[in-house]
Amino acid sequence: MPDDKEFAFLLKNTWRDLQSPDVLWQLAALAVCLGLAWLLERYMLSRVDGRGEPLSATQRFGRSWLRRMLFPLSGLVLVAAARPILATFQNVTILNLAVPLLTSLAVIRFVVFSLREAVGRTSWIAGFERVFALLAWSVVALHILGWLPEVLASLEAVSFTVGKQRLSILTLLQGIAVALLTLLVALWVAGLFERRLMATAGLDANVRLVMLRVVKTALIVVAVLVALPAVGIDLTTLSVFGGALGVGLGFGLQKIAANYVSGFIILLDRSLRIGNMISVGAERGIVTQINTRYTVIRAGSGVESLVPNETLVGSIVQNETYTDTHVSASLNFQVSYDSDVERAMEILVDVAREHPRVLKVPEPKAFLVAFGESGIDLRVGVWLQDPENGTLGVTSDVNLEVWRRFRAADIEIPFPQREVRLLPPLPRVALEPGPNGAAGAPEGGNKVERPAAVLRDDSEGSFF
Incomplete structure (x- = not known):
């Protein structure tokens, strides 16, 4: 590659070569190199896409790499190989100009490709690509015009001190560039490691996640430790x-x-x-x-x-x-004492067995739980294999169908009832007062009457 002094005269030499008929050989050589690079890219992509099978994560990564990187890299190699061959016959100023342009294109595509593979396709990637491409092309333009050394010297002249450390704008920019590059490489390596983990069969998903996070954290820490000395810390x-x-x-x-x-x-x-x-x-x-x-x-x-x-x-x-994803669920019912309990239990089992979410094995079972105040308590137990869908739908469907079949079978679902009986008044007994007003008699010796018994509530079976 030509040095900085040669780049200072590159535009003048390019203009001179464009006025010469020999420039056609340079343009033809450049067109052939770029055409071969494009054909090579198309051929490799067709080989990957022509298999007719779903691409794995590694194959998708390879295809994306070919689509982004194969053309600038192969074009750069071909131009670099054609330049010394053509230089034996004439000037190669056009090819000298193409080398840094293809190099910058390869760098831009590599950075953006690595960033996309590391963080995914987010909305800010497109903006970052435009900004980075503008910076890269600006550096290439300054390098071609020969102004880059003067710009770097101006940035180095603007300096300041932080404690005992002297820092310049150029040092800070270099540190930021190194930090971004190391972080980008760390994220890119983490992305490769993630794809390899995802392609590993028999490895638990949680273990994959832990290994991925540990590796990514370690790579980022190493990248930061490498980048900090470049900033001067x-x-x-x-x-x-x-x-x-x-x-x-x-x-x-x-x-x-x-x-x-x-x-x-x-x-x-x-x-x-x-x-x-x-x-x-x-x-x-x-x-x-x-x-x-x-x-x-x-x-x-x-x-x-x-x-x-x-x-x-x-x-x-x-x-x-x-x-195990199998969970049990219980549905409670009550029938009156006059109903056919065995028939009611058969209906409960039949309805539960017919529901599509209820497992056939273990099969549903009905139980007589207790003799309640208003009726006989029944319960049907079922097993489900999809607890994430809840049990409310099963309960509603079974209850509705049981209601229909109970009515068809003349089985009554009772409601709470209470019987109230009015008892006749109890006789009262007169108490004789003791001496000096004993036995609770008031003064004056008057007789006091009290109920012969305490009133009882037969419906509750308790006394008060």
Whole structure:
């Protein structure tokens, strides 16, 4: 690649070559190189798409890489190979100009590709791509015009001191660039690791999630430690920050740290999985997310509860789908004493067996629970395999069908009744006063009458 002095005269040489008929050879060589690069890209993509099978995560990654990177890289290689061959016959100013342009295009595409693979297709990626492309092309333009050394010198001249460290704008820009590059590489490697984990068969989803988060965190920490010296920050100063962080964890951040540790415990011991139906405290719902600080539980009403992981580790959690998704449900009924109880129990079993959500094995069973005040209490027990759908629908369907069949079979569902009997007045007995007004007689020795017995409520069987 030509040095900076050659780039200073590149535009003048380019204009001179454009006025010469020999420039056609350079343009033809450049067109052939770019055409071969484009044909190579089309051929490789057709080989990937022509299999007619769904692409795996690794294959999708490879196809995306080919679509973004193969053309500029192959074009750069071909132009770099054609340049010394053509240089033996004539000037190659056009090819010299094409090399930095293709290089910058490859760098821009690589950065954007890596960022998309690391963070996904978010809305801000397009804006970042435009800004980064503008910066990259600006640097290339300054380099071609020969102005880049003067710009870098001007940025280096503007400096300031932070403590004992002297920093300039150029140093800060270099540090930011190195930090972004290291973070980008860390996220890109984490994305590759994630795809490899997802393609691993037989590995639990929680273990995958824990490994992915640990690796991503470790890579980001390494990237930051690599980038900080480039900015001019001494890593020994982090010891003070580490001590302050330890004090903060011991006091203000204790709960947060406990939630994060509990989150890793939940993910590692696999006590909870996404899709489990659980109940903790007053919350009951399906686990939709397991994060390092909290777990999301979606109730049947659609309300999502964010439960701290410390609560899930330190309290009793009822997991209805931990090892088996089968759960039992009971439906209570009451029939009058005049009804055919055995026929009523048969109807309950038949109705429960016909419901599509009720399991055939174990089969539904009916029970005589108790002899109530108003009727005979019956219960039918059923088993369901989809507790996440709730039991209200099953209860409503079974109750409605039982009501219909009870009416057809002349089986009465009683309602509470109470019998009130009016008793005749009880006779009164006169009491003789004792000496000196004893036996509770008032002064003067008058006779006092009191009821012969206490009034009884036969309906309740108690006295008052």
